[in-house]
Amino acid sequence: MRCNAELPDFIEPFSSYLRQAGYYCTNNSKEDYQFKTPKGAWDESSRHAHWKNRKDDSQPFFAVFNFVGCHESGIANEEKFNEVTKVLSKQQRQDPAKLTLPPYYPDTPVVREDWKRNYELITAMDYWVADRIQELKDRGVYDDTIIMFWSDHGVGLPRAKRWLYESGTRIPLVIRIPESLRIDNQGISATVDDQLISSLDFAPTVLNLANIEPPEYFQGRAFLGRNLTEPRDYVFAARDRMDERYDIIRAVRDKQFRYIRNYEPFKPYYQYMNTPEKGATMKELRRVFAEGNLSEAAALFMADHKPAEELYDLESDPHEINNLAADESYQETLERMRDVHLDWVVQTRDIGLIPESEIQRREKADGARYNILLNADPQLIERIRNVASLAIGGTENLAQLVAALDDEESVVRYWGAIGIGNLSEVASSAKPKLISAIQDEATCVRIAAARALLKLQSPELALPLLKQELASEHEWGRLRAAIVLGEAGELARPLIPEMKACLKDQPNKYITRVANRTLNVLLGTANVVN
Numbered sequence: 029m030r031c032n033a034e035l036p037d038f039i040e041p042f043s044s045y046l047r048q049a050g051y052y053c054t055n056n057s058k059e060d061y062q063f064k065t066p067k068g069a070w071d072e073s074s075r076h077a078h079w080k081n082r083k084d085d086s087q088p089f090f091a092v093f094n095f096v097g098c099h100e101s102g103i104a105n106e107e108k109f110n111e112v113t114k115v116l117s118k119q120q121r122q123d124p125a126k127l128t129l130p131p132y133y134p135d136t137p138v139v140r141e142d143w144k145r146n147y148e149l150i151t152a153m154d155y156w157v158a159d160r161i162q163e164l165k166d167r168g169v170y171d172d173t174i175i176m177f178w179s180d181h182g183v184g185l186p187r188a189k190r191w192l193y194e195s196g197t198r199i200p201l202v203i204r205i206p207e208s209l210r211i212d213n214q215g216i217s218a219t220v221d222d223q224l225i226s227s228l229d230f231a232p233t234v235l236n237l238a239n240i241e242p243p244e245y246f247q248g249r250a251f252l253g254r255n256l257t258e259p260r261d262y263v264f265a266a267r268d269r270m271d272e273r274y275d276i277i278r279a280v281r282d283k284q285f286r287y288i289r290n291y292e293p294f295k296p297y298y299q300y301m302n303t304p305e306k307g308a309t310m311k312e313l314r315r316v317f318a319e320g321n322l323s324e325a326a327a328l329f330m331a332d333h334k335p336a337e338e339l340y341d342l343e344s345d346p347h348e349i350n351n352l353a354a355d356e357s358y359q360e361t362l363e364r365m366r367d368v369h370l371d372w373v374v375q376t377r378d379i380g381l382i383p384e385s386e387i388q389r390r391e392k393a394d395g396a397r398y399n400i401l402l403n404a405d406p407q408l409i410e411r412i413r414n415v416a417s418l419a420i421g422g423t424e425n426l427a428q429l430v431a432a433l434d435d436e437e438s439v440v441r442y443w444g445a446i447g448i449g450n451l452s453e454v455a456s457s458a459k460p461k462l463i464s465a466i467q468d469e470a471t472c473v474r475i476a477a478a479r480a481l482l483k484l485q486s487p488e489l490a491l492p493l494l495k496q497e498l499a500s501e502h503e504w505g506r507l508r509a510a511i512v513l514g515e516a517g518e519l520a521r522p523l524i525p526e527m528k529a530c531l532k533d534q535p536n537k538y539i540t541r542v543a544n545r546t547l548n549v550l551l552g553t554a555n556v557v558n
Contacts, residue, residue, distance in 0.1 A: 031062040033397035039245060041069045042231035043090065049240050051090045052082040058094040060180075063397075080167065090234065095156050098149045100184025103142050104307045113145075113152045122147045130195065131325035131347050132187055133309060134316040142309045146183050174215075174237060175204040176230070185309050186298065187329055192265045192279035192288055193348045201225060203252070209237075214252055223251055224260040224283060232257075247376070264372055268380045272538035273299040274511065276380060280369045286348065287365030288338035291381070293420055294450050297329040302541045302557070325349045336420040339365065373413045377401035381412050382439050383472035384504035412439050419447030423454050433461045438470035445473060449480030459484055466493045471505035479512045487519045498526050503535035510542040514549075521550055531557065 035041075041061075043053045047068065054077035055070050065073065072081060079089040096102075097112035124140035127147070133139045157177065164170040179199045182188035188195040205215030228248035235242045236250035249257040265279040276291035304310050316322050317330045328349065339355075339362050340348040352358040372378070379387065379401055391397045401409055415432045418425040425447060432444025445465055448455045458480070465477035466489065475497055478490035497509035510530060513520040520527075530543035537558060544557045 031397075033063045033391065035063050035066055036396040036398050039398065040243075041066065042235055042242075042246075043069050045235055045240050045243075046090050046238060047071065049238060050088065051238065052079060052087050053090045054079055054081070055092045056094065058096070080163070085167075088238075090238075093160055095153050097156065098146075098153055098179070098184070100189060100304070100307065102149045103145045103184055109145055109149070113148045115152055115155045116148060120148070120151050130187075131323065131349060132329055133185075134312055134322055134326055136312055136316065138308050138312045142185060142307070146185070171206045171208065173206065174209060176234075177202040178227070178230075180227075185307065186304060186313060190267065190270045190304070192267055192277050194286070194342065194346065195348075197265045197279070197281075199227075205252070211252075211254055222283070224263045224281070225251055226260065226263045229260075262368055262372075264369075264376075266378070266380055269384065271301050271303055272507065272511075272541040273301050274384075274508075275299060278369055278373070278378075280365050280372070281342075282365070284341060284343055285361055285365060286338075286340045286342060287362070287369060288340075289366070289369055289420075290334045290336055290338070291416055291420060292446075293334045293336045295334070296332045297334060300545050302545075337362065337366070370413060370417070374410050377404075377409050378413070381409070381416050381443075383442055383508070385471045385502045385508065386439060386442070388502070388504060389471075408437065411435075411437065412443065415440050415443040415447070419443045419450060421447075423451060426451060426455055426458065429455075430458050430461055433458075433465055438468070438473055441465065441468060441470065442472045442476050445476035445480050449476065449483045452483040453485065455480070456484055459486070463489060466490070471497065471500065471502045472508065475505060475508045475512060478509075479515070482512065482516045482519055485519075487516070487522070491520075491522055495523055495526050498523070498530060503539070506530075506534070506539050507536070507542065510539050510546070514542055514546040518550070520546060524550060531555075 043055075044066070047053050053070050055073040056077040057073060057075045059065050059073060070077070077091075079091040082089060097108075102108050102112050122144040124137070124144040127140060127143050129135055129139060129143055133143075161170065161175070164173050178201045181190075181199065182194075182196040187193060190196065203215055210216070226248060229251055230248070232242040232246050232248045232250045233252050236253035236255060239254070242250065249260065251259075261282060263281050265281070267275060267277040274292065275295055278289045278291070280287045298310070298313070313322070313326070313330065317327065322330065325347070335351060335353060337353040338348075339352040339358060340350065341352060342348070353362055373381070379397070382390075382400070387397060387400065390400045394400050394403055415429070415435075418428050418432075429444045429447040429451075432440050432447075435441050435444070445462065448458045448462065462477045462480050462484070466474050466481070468474050468477065474493055478493045478497075481487075481490040494509045494513055497505050500506060510527070513523060513527065524547065527543040527547050530539050532540070534540050540557050544555055547553065548555055
């Protein structure tokens, strides 16, 4: 389920600024913006939207076209794969045996077939791109049009899409600038630029190329055109909820290193998620791991927990297998990258550290999701960041985590409870505070406290609260409660009837997915839900 937040009045999509400057703007046709598309964003946004539909051929245009053939469903779904790749000749097909697999996959015929499909889908995409270019040539506007090509994430396979490694976040970016539109030798054919570029930079760059000054609230930088802003030293990435599972991870990358902070290290790398589990490669990872035959590199990511920090040298370790975070010779780099991340959290007011149920509650009070931290105490996000950092530490942080349960801010209390739960039975002295916390006014705090009590082997205290939350008015609270029960294993068995009730009539499909997975594990069944 995508976020459907509404933008505050002062924020407009960059296409609105182009339209105001006289451009004809179209989108064909994906609108995966994580907010409701405001009126005036496009002249047309549909499967039929096209720059050719403008009434005046002299009007400048900005057009977006989305190719969805390379989506993970193109790999997993036989019918879709065959349809997308029907344009390929026999010579353009790949030989699976000759391909080089990443070391984090098992080398089996099944995985090689998925890898082959990925390459063939890319070749099919080349045909599609050629068609878009030919349309420009046929209308005589090719030599007056800047073309930007990129993808939204890496390959749709495990440890790529949804992940913050190079395999997930390093995307292709190809830009063609006609000679007549080049500025200061930018965009010379067949050249490679090693600038660090974030997807956030696309909007200010497009406006800059159109000689439109980006508004001050834009976060990205213009990397083409006149009046360039300072190059980046770092790019950043974030992961929060992927379909039905939460896993808060942040990443910082410079030109050589990648730093990753796992804010929920107690969770496995590969949490069970309906969509990726349907894929052949994910099934093969599960199968080969169960047989004990995974390579060392592949087995790393089948662990049931993660390190709090990861650091990789991308020059010597491009597949990010050797975590250097504990290596004394890299401590200076680790501390530098860690500090850059911590500063970024505050500078961007990282709302991802706020539980979704709390975001939803505050959104109603503040008028728009984007106002939650904009209108808040400037020191609030720093306090949240600090206690979230304590929550991934060791027993030395217990006293501070317990103190956080008394904080006036609910998100601080939430991370305090999470941190105590992470320490499990070592934190038994915090039990009285947790018993009070399950009566907290905030849904997220109550559920985090119940989780901690389950870790302390006190299901008689936690389950009544989780039973109540499974039927509460807060949909994201329901999801959190279902996830906690899934983590609890046999301790969740008394709530089997309540989890069965979650298989229908839920405010979102993710609650159903999580409850169904837990029931299948507890009951030994293989029930399938969408």
